[in-house]
Amino acid sequence: xxxxxxxxxxxxxxxxxxxxxxxxxxxxxxxxxxxxxxxxxxxxxxxxxxxxxxxxxxxxxxxxxxxxxxxxxxxxxxxxxxxxxxxxxxxxxxxxxxxxxxxxxxxxxxxxxxxxxxxxxxxxxxxxxxxxxxxxxxxxxxxxxxxxxxxxxxx
Numbered sequence: 001x002x003x004x005x006x007x008x009x010x011x012x013x014x015x016x017x018x019x020x021x022x023x024x025x026x027x028x029x030x031x032x033x034x035x036x037x038x039x040x041x042x043x044x045x046x047x048x049x050x051x052x053x054x055x056x057x058x059x060x061x062x063x064x065x066x067x068x069x070x071x072x073x074x075x076x077x078x079x080x081x082x083x084x085x086x087x088x089x090x091x092x093x094x095x096x097x098x099x100x101x102x103x104x105x106x107x108x109x110x111x112x113x114x115x116x117x118x119x120x121x122x123x124x125x126x127x128x129x130x131x132x133x134x135x136x137x138x139x140x141x142x143x144x145x146x147x148x149x150x151x152x153x154x155x
Contacts, residue, residue: 013042017054045085052079056108073112079105083132107137119153
């Protein structure tokens with residue numbers, strides 16, 4: 001007797017991403033958040049990272065309410081904690097042929113800390129990113145940001 005294969009977890013996670021994105025376009029943010037949080041439970045560090053990216057993008061688009069900001073901080077921290085495992089999986093998957101993708105959680109978290117006046121935390125986040133060999137961000141490279149934050153802290 002044949003056993004039919006069920007969808008692999010990889011495809012299930014990607015279905016959750018797609019459904020979450022469609023719900024976002026329809027303005028159903030709560031349902032989208034639920035699906036993307038489910039996708040972030042994937043056993044694959046690559047899939048978890050991309051679910052976190054979608055959640056970060058979603059939360060940064062919401063009005064900056066304290067509750068939403070705390071959830072965004074949690075997601076960024078989870079993604080940052082995931083980085084070593086993600087990087088190892090990335091190297092195995094792409095055999096060093098593809099550069100490490102942009103990892104927005106470091107810069108978003110540093111932005112939040114800076115906005116909150118927590119310069120020490122923002123500096124630590126930039127130093128961690130640089131320690132992992134990350135340099136580029138969308139706005140300000142980590143080296144430039146770190147220098148600016150250190151100058152601000154010394155004032």
